[in-house]
Amino acid sequence: MAEVKLDSVSKVYPNKVKAVDDFNLTAHDGEFLVLVGPSGCGKTTTLRMIAGLEEITSGSLRIGGKLANDLEPKDRSVAMVFQNYALYPHMKVFDNMAFGLRARKTSESEVKVRVLEVAEKLGLNELLDRKPAALSGGQRQRVAFGRAIARRPAVFLMDEPLSNLDARLRVTMRRELAILHRELGTTTIYVTHDQVEAMTLGDRVCVMNEGVIRQVGTPKEVYDHPVDRFVGEFLGSPSMNFLEGEKTDRDVDSCFATGDFVLPLRQHLKKVPSGKTILGARPEDFSLASSENMDSRDGLLEGTLEVLEDVGEARLLHIRVTDSLLVAKVTERPDLEVGSKVSLTVDSERCHLFDPDTGKNLSV
Ligand code: ATP
16 A cells, blocks of 8 residues: 655646646545546546656656656556456456456466455456456456456556446445445545545545646535535536625625525625625525525525426426526425426525635635
């Protein structure tokens, strides 16, 4: 096991694209660190630089305390798992899993012990004589994990390893990966654009955009306290809602106001300076107004129901409020008709206020 430390690492491709810009990031020994961000934000480039498949333009990379910028990939004690499995089609499962060990001149008796041990762990024993073409997608991905695990590297690098699997299998494999990580305790850097994978697998999550780190923290930290509008919007599905308005301080009460909507603000939002601002509220922070919470019109948001989606455990209400379309995720189930007026309340304790110019979260 090993720590992976990137200091001021940048990558500029020959076509002048700056894919990674001044990255400072440490994956601690034994940690499961997830790099997450939209397409093209530099996740794969970062992983490939750590693997030694891509040259580092500037900055330093240390693996287990040792400067690794110029080490050959085979000398880095890292094993990479790819989205497309990258199995050798002409080799049987056993030989695919043995490949990395044999390349490192491991004795055949040791190869056998290690491959069988990993095959047992991953439930691949029955498949060792098959070739990849005779395996399902999930089985192929399991072989790819097995090949990486058999090598016993200090670090696993995983590039969207589950994204070719169907939704159901993804959930199963996610659980298996989490259990494997708990058992093996190997430092893992995992790339995904799927924020559910990021939130469920990561000890910590590094949210990236346009080659830059926006925030690093535990899944709960980045979800509950996003440093800016980008992070707030990227994590969570459906996305956080944003309402442009103004923070006012009437007498002793602080409020957020836009049109007829006036939301009294709780403690953490009171300290935000008065003036133009953007309120961020997650879909699950809304509730349908009821006789219990309708005592005061303050905090009551009214709009027209445009779309209603039933997702089983909850309903997603797409509500037009003047020129904004908000999405509320509610568990209440009264009869609602598309086109009718809907009243919502929002939990201001969980809301955020963002700077309209910089996008910075003013309430963290
Ligand atoms: P995705 O989720 O789509 O895989 P990503 O976050 O992994 O995206 P990268 O593949 O690292 O992003 O790409 C980052 C940027 O670098 C993009 O603008 C991409 O077009 C560019 N890029 C990637 N590889 C090369 C290359 N070999 N030559 C030039 N530019 C590249």
